[in-house]
Amino acid sequence: MFLALLVGAGGCELEPITSQPPGNPAPGNPPPGNPPPDPVPTAPSAPEQLETHAEPGMVMLSWSPPKSDGGSALTGYRVSAEPPEEAQEIAWDGVMARVTGLRAGASYRFSVTAVNAVGEGPATRSESVTLPDVPAAPPQPSVVRGDGQVRVSWTEPGSDGRSPITGYLVTAHPQGVRVTADASARSAVVGGLLNGESSTFTVRALNAVGEGLDSPASLSVVPATVPSAPASVEATVTIRRASVTWSPPASTGGVLVRTYVVTLEPDGLAREVDADTHGFEYSGLKDGTAYTFTVAARNEVGEGPKLRSASVRTPGVPAQPGAVSVTAGIRSATVTWEAPAHDGGAPLTGYVVDTAPSGTRVTVDASTRTATFPGLSSTQAHTFSVAATNILGSGPATVSAAVRPLPAPAEVTDLQVETSDAGCLTISYALSQPDEVRADVSVEVDTPGSGTFSPATQAGSTTHEGLLARHASPVGVAHQFLWNRAFDVPGAATVRVRLSARVPGTTPGSATLERTLPAPARRCELRLPTSTVHPLSTTARRAVKGDFNGDGKLDLAVASDSSDTVSILLGLGNGSFQPPRQQTLRYNLNRLAAGDLDGDRMEDLLWQDGYGNLWVARSLGFGGFADPVSYRVGYSELGSTADSSIALADFDGNGSLDVATLGGSSPLSLGILANTGDGTLGGFAGKASVASSALLAVADLDEDGRMDLLALGQSWWGSAALLSNGDGTFRARSISAPGAHTLQVDDVDGDGHLDLVLAREGTSNEIQVHLLRGDGQGGFSTAELVDTLVDATSGFLPDVALTSVDMDRDGLKDLVVTLRWKDVLAVLRGRGAGSFEPAVLLPSGRGPFFVTTGDFDGDGGEDVASVQNHSRDVRVWRDAPERLSLPRSPGGALAQGDFNGDGKMDLVSASVTDSVQVHLAGGPEGLRAQTPTPVGSPVFRLVVGHVDEDAALDVVVLRSVSNASTLGLLLGNGDGTLRLAADIPVGAMPSHAALGDVNGDGRTDLVCQVMDEPEPGYHTQEVRLFLGQGDGTFAAPTVVTTSPNPGALALGDFDKDGALDMAVAQDSPGGGLLMLKGRGDGTFLPPVHVSSEAGQSSGHIALADMNGDGYLDVVRSDSIHNTVHVVTSTRSWMLWEGWTSPAGGNCSFVSVQDFDGDGRRDVLCANPGMDSVSLMRGEASRWLAKPQVFGVRGGVAELGVFDVNGDGRLDILAGGYPTAHGTLLLQP
Incomplete structure (x- = not known):
C-alpha cells in the first residue's frame, strides 16, 4: 500500500492536476497565433537533504526545496511511507512533516516529491528508520527478606528499546503489591507483606514507549523478624544461687524460635538454651549482691529484645548499722x-x-x-x-566521729608549805593523773579560818613554776609554787592553804594544809597600785600571749614595728616579766599570733608576711623558737591596723588548732589551713568571700560548743559569720556592721550571748565605739554607739586597739581603748546591760599602740597589758578596783623635808605657776596644801636646808629662766609656810646646788654648779662655793673645780673626818665622778677622778650607806645608758670602787631610801620620757636587785619618797615638769 500526500509549496493542499486536448489552450493561456510562447514548464526536481528522526510512535521528516521548480511555482510536496500503516497520519509544516500512527520497533522508509502545476517531480527517498520500543525484560531479581518486607534487587535489562529507561516496576506475587523505582535504582523495598507468607517478585523496566516485559520471577522468599521479648521473666535466689524462668514470646517473628539467651547482670555472664527450655539456674554467685537477669528469644533472623527480671539480691552480710x-x-x-x-x-x-x-x-x-x-x-x-x-x-x-574520752581528775598529793619567816614561801606539791594530762592549778589561803579562801598571791620567780598546765603522771610529778605570804598574810598567823588542780573538763582535785607561820622578816617583793612597766629595746607594735617556755606562767611575744625581731618577755608569775630576749625570725612580724599547734602546751608563733606566706615558728620550750616554716596562702591585702588577720581554733574536731587566715587567689579569700594533728598544716582551703583586709576572730557565736569564725570588713561590706559544723565546713551568715579597725567578741551586756564591740577611727581624731548585741545564733543586732572618744591631734590617723575585761572586779565587763596620741588608755566601765560609764583615762606611757588581756599574775582574774610604741615598753594593769584611777599629786619641781617640825616628812613643790608651796603630810588624809609663795618665775629645781640658822627648813629655788644668775630663797616659818627672802647672786646660770656646812663654822654653805659665759660664745661649767653668813646671805663665791665638765653634785662626809666632802658627776669626756675631799675650812683637795663603774653621762647624785659599813656611798644615775652606779670607799681617799645596775629607764633623778622597810637601802629613779618610776631593792650582798618599774603620769623628772598618809610605809610622789600633774603611789 502506498500512501502519498500532496502538500503545497507554502504548506497548503493543491487542486488535482488535469491535462487539456491538443490545440485547445488551457484556460487563461493566450490563443494560438500569438507571439511564441515561453518555454513549457516541467515537473520540479527532487527535494534535497531529506532527514529523518524517529521518536516513540512517530518520525519527524525535514528536507530542502528542490533545486528547480520546473518553471512553475511549487504547489506542494508529496510524502509517502513504506510500509504504510492504517493509523498512520502525516502532518506537515513547510519543509517538515511528522508521521504518526507508526508501530513501536517497526522500520520504515520515507519518500518526498515536489509538486507544481505540471505535476509531481522525482522522489527523494530516506534510509530505513526504526522506531523506539519498550525495554527488554531485566534478568531474574534477587531478594532479601525483612520484617514484613522484602528488598528486591535487579540489574538493568539488555536493551532500553532505543529509549532511555525512565523507571522500574516491582511486583510481589501473589499479593499483587507493586512498587515503582526511578531509573537509577537497582533495588526497592516491597512492604506491606505478612511475615511468614511466601512471595516471588518480578521487575519491569519502563521507558517513554511504555512498560517492558517482566523479568523472570525471583526465588520464593518469606518475610520474617526476630522474636518479641519473652512474655515474663522471674528470678528467685538462695545462698549463692539464682533460678530464672520465663514465658515464650508473643511473636516468633514469622519463623520458629530456635534458642533462648539468658544473661546475668552485672557480671554479663550469658547462657543459651534450646527453644523448649523455659528456665535456668546460676550458681557460684556472690553474697549480698544484687542481680538482674535478662532473657531474649532467638530465631533464624536473630536475637529479639531482652526482658529484664526484677532485681534480686543473694543473701549476704548485713548492711551497715545506723548512726x-x-x-x-x-x-x-x-x-x-x-x-x-x-x-x-x-x-x-x-x-x-x-x-x-x-x-x-x-x-x-x-x-x-x-x-x-x-x-x-x-x-x-x-x-x-x-x-x-x-x-x-x-x-x-x-x-563514729572521733571522740576524746573525758580525762580523769588530777590528784594533789604531798602538799607542803615552807614555814620560815621569809616574805615568800615555797609551796610544794605533786600531781598525779593516769594519762599524764596537764592540770591548771590554783592556790588559795584562808587566813581568818572561816572557810573562806582567797587566791594566794603568786610571787615572781624564775625557779618556781606558775599555775598553768602543770605536768602530771600516774605516780605523781613534783612542783613548786612561790607564795607572796608577806602580801597576803603580813603578820604571824595560822593559815590554811588549799591547792587545787583541774584537768580541763573535770572536777578539780585538791588538798588542804594548815600551818602556823611566823611574821615575815622581809617582804620578798613590792606591789604598787599602778601598772608595772617592762622596757623594750625596739619600737613595739603588737604582742601575743602564751606560755612559751612551759613554766606555767603567761609570757608575751612582742613584735617590733618594722623589723624581723620579736622580743620574748618570759612571765615571772606576778604580773612582771624577765628582761626581754630578742630573737630574729624573718619577714614582717606586724601581724603576730600565737597558738599551740603541736599540742605540747606551749604556744607557737604564726604570722603573715604580706606576700602570700604564712610562717610558723615552733616553740622550743625555753622561750626560744625554731626556724620558721612557711605555708603558701596566696596574696592578701592586710590592713593598716594592729589587729590580727589570723585566728586559731579546732574547726574540724580533731583536737588540734587549725589556722584561719586571709589569702587565696580565688574569690574565697578567707580560708583554713587544717592541722594534721602534729602541728603540720595543710594547704589553704578557701571557705568564704570576705573583704581582703578583714579582721578575724573566733568564738562560739551560735552556742553549739564549736568555735565559729567571724570576719569583719573595714567598711560596711565584706563581713560574715562562719558557723562551724565541726568537720571543717561552715554555714555562712551575713553580718551587717559598720567598718572597724579593731574588734572584740565578748558578752559585755551580761545576757549570756556573745556580743561584738567595734572601734572605728573617724575624722578629727575621733574614735567611735559600737556595740552589736549577739543573739546566740551567730547574728548580731544593729550597731549601737557606745561612746565617741577623742585622741590628741597628731597629724596622723589615730591608731586604735580594743579589749574587754572586768578590770575593777565588779562582775561587769569594761572596755579598754587605746588613745595613742593622748598617751592613755580609755576605760569605759561597765554599768551592766551593755551600758558604760564615761571613759576614765589611765596614763599609759608614750603611744599605747596595742592592748590585750591575760592572767599574768595568776590570781584567776584577767589583767590588761598594753604595748607602747613611743616609750618602747609593755605595761600590765593587774585587775583590782583601784586600777581604774591613778591618784594625782602636786607636779612641778619637788623636794621634801619636815616643814612644820612635827617629825614627819612634808613636800614642797612648784605645782602652782611661778610659786612654791608646802604640802604637809603624815596623816590618813594625805597631803594638806599650804598657801603658795610666789617667786616671780618658773621653777626648775628646789633644794631644802637650814639657811638662816633657825629651826625651820628653808628652800633654795633654781629658776627655769635662761641666763638666770641668781637663786631664789624662801625662808621657812616653821609652820609649813614660807616667806620670800632676797635672791642669792651666783654670777652665772645655775643648774645644780647643795647645802651644807663646808667650813665647819656652824652655818650652812652653798655649793652650786653653774654655766658661765666669760666672753660671748665661750661657755664654761664650774662648781662654786658660797659660804653662808647665817642670815640667809652668802659670801662671794670661790671656784671649787672647773674640770672637766661638772654636773650634779652632793655634799657628805665620806671619810668620817668631820669635814664635808663633795661628789660631782662628770658629764663629758670620760664621765665618772669627781671626789673632792673637804679640808673643813671651806676648801677642798684636788679632785680624784673615779671612772670605773661610775657612770658616763648626765644623771643625778644621792648619798647613802649602801653596803652597811657606816660610810656614805655615792649613787649616781646615767640617763643616757639607763644605769645606776654605786661607788663606795675602800677607806682610802684615792681608791674607790663601783658597780653598775640596770635602772629600768632613763633615770634622771635618784632617791635612796629604805623603801620596803627591811633595813636595806633601796634606789628609786624617775624616768622622764618613759613615764615611769624604777625601784631597785637593796640586797644583802650590797648589790641592787633587778629593777621593778611602775607607770606614772607623763612629765616625771623628780621624786618625793616619804610616808604621805601616816601608815608607816613610804610612798612615792612623782613630779618634775611645771605643766604636768604629779602621781601619788601609796605603798600598800
Missing part, C-alpha cells in the same frame, strides 16, 4: 547504734564494735545495741566502728 553515737566518760566511752537497714537476707547473729587507735574489740548479741569501753586514754581522740554479723559474716562497719 553510731558515742558518749564520752571518764577514760571511757559508751557506744550506741541503730540496727542496720537490712539483715542481708539472713538473721542477725550479733554486732562487733572496734575502737581505734587502741584496737580494743567488743562483741555483743543481736538484741544489744550498746557497748562500753573502759580504760581509754583521754589524751587522744578515739573512733568506734560497729558492724552487724549473720551466718555469712560481718557486714560493713559504721564509724
